[in-house]
Amino acid sequence: MKTLPALVCAAVCAVLATSCSKSSDAPASKTIGISIPAADHGWTGGVVFWASQAKKDIEAANPGVRVLVSSAKDSADQASGIETLLVRGVDALVVLPNEPAPLTPVCKQAAAKGVPLVVVDRGLAEPVQTLEVVGDNPGFGRVSGEQLAKAIGGKGKVALMQGVLCQVNTDRVEAFKKVLAEYPDIELVEEGVSDWSTEKGLRLMENYLQKNPVLDAVWAGDDDVLLGAKKAYEESGRKDLRILLGGGGSKAVVKMILDGDPLVTQTVTYPPKMIYVAAQEAAKIVAGETPAEARIVVPAEVIDASNAADNYFPESAY
Numbered sequence: 001m002k003t004l005p006a007l008v009c010a011a012v013c014a015v016l017a018t019s020c021s022k023s024s025d026a027p028a029s030k031t032i033g034i035s036i037p038a039a040d041h042g043w044t045g046g047v048v049f050w051a052s053q054a055k056k057d058i059e060a061a062n063p064g065v066r067v068l069v070s071s072a073k074d075s076a077d078q079a080s081g082i083e084t085l086l087v088r089g090v091d092a093l094v095v096l097p098n099e100p101a102p103l104t105p106v107c108k109q110a111a112a113k114g115v116p117l118v119v120v121d122r123g124l125a126e127p128v129q130t131l132e133v134v135g136d137n138p139g140f141g142r143v144s145g146e147q148l149a150k151a152i153g154g155k156g157k158v159a160l161m162q163g164v165l166c167q168v169n170t171d172r173v174e175a176f177k178k179v180l181a182e183y184p185d186i187e188l189v190e191e192g193v194s195d196w197s198t199e200k201g202l203r204l205m206e207n208y209l210q211k212n213p214v215l216d217a218v219w220a221g222d223d224d225v226l227l228g229a230k231k232a233y234e235e236s237g238r239k240d241l242r243i244l245l246g247g248g249g250s251k252a253v254v255k256m257i258l259d260g261d262p263l264v265t266q267t268v269t270y271p272p273k274m275i276y277v278a279a280q281e282a283a284k285i286v287a288g289e290t291p292a293e294a295r296i297v298v299p300a301e302v303i304d305a306s307n308a309a310d311n312y313f314p315e316s317a318y
Helices: 042-061 075-088 100-112 137-151 167-180 198-211 223-236 251-258 274-286
Strands: 030-037 065-072 092-095 117-120 131-135 156-162 186-193 217-219 243-245 295-298
Touching: 030 042, 030 075, 030 274, 042 065, 042 223, 042 274, 065 075, 065 274, 075 092, 075 100, 092 100, 092 274, 100 117, 117 274, 131 274, 137 167, 137 217, 137 243, 156 167, 156 198, 167 186, 186 198, 198 223, 223 243, 223 251, 274 295
Parallel strands: 030 065, 030 092, 092 117, 117 131, 131 295, 156 186, 156 217, 217 243
Antiparallel strands: none
16 A cells, blocks of 8 residues: 555635525525545545545435535545634535544544534544444454465465554464465464565565465465566466465455456455445534444455456546
8 A cells, every 4th residue: 555546635715605585494504524544545536536425425315415625645644634624614524534543633523513513434542433334353354364274275385465464464474364364274384564564465475385385375465566476477487386475455456356367356345435335424413313333344355357347447546
């Protein structure tokens, strides 16, 4: 988690002017602010796409609601952007923190002002949010392990690629290994750190191939990492691998599934669409609804030939 095509990631710069009409039946104007990291790799490119889609859909369905999307290159930039949204006046705020700790103070400011706060994916250092929308990291690892084991018939040599060494990665990898432990004929022969990087995925795969005359499966753990691993495997000329499994549901990998790639037959989602789910929840809040629960978990799901067409978005950068 590399050089990407140009992405739509600039902030919406202005709130639409208040209607000149003063009639009592004019709809009350509500504003939702969405603060996200800039698209610096594939997954955040998907977040930018789904934030933009949320803006379109919410504004189309709710003429009295405006959505401002702000993207940021780093935590300091994101905090500044949130402060600007608060000054402009938002009725709800959706935040996917670049880093939880540095974003907590400005989110506390929002909460102190009475602004409902929906936090996405990465919990704050203090739980000041109204609602939390997260992905299922243990479920991501568990489903990936189940799909990989099934693909090789519960038997073979497996290598894995860890992501950035953090709690998200730990939750995923531990769940994955727990599944493999249920199969005595599966041997985990290699594991290394990819940092969710395509380039590091390529280098890890080259190393794995040099050290292991036979590999039956590799869990790259991320679709961006998979692209590097696949390139290394193809350049090696080997034919022993039975499955290369990534994760995330990127456009490039879903296209491989659609095209019938014999090695990339499926992926497991860690959906960037969770920002869309969070924005829709914010729209309910500004409409006067109280969240039915404090935490929404967006599940990990399998994308394969049966549903790849429904999960392919050519217009997305991810």
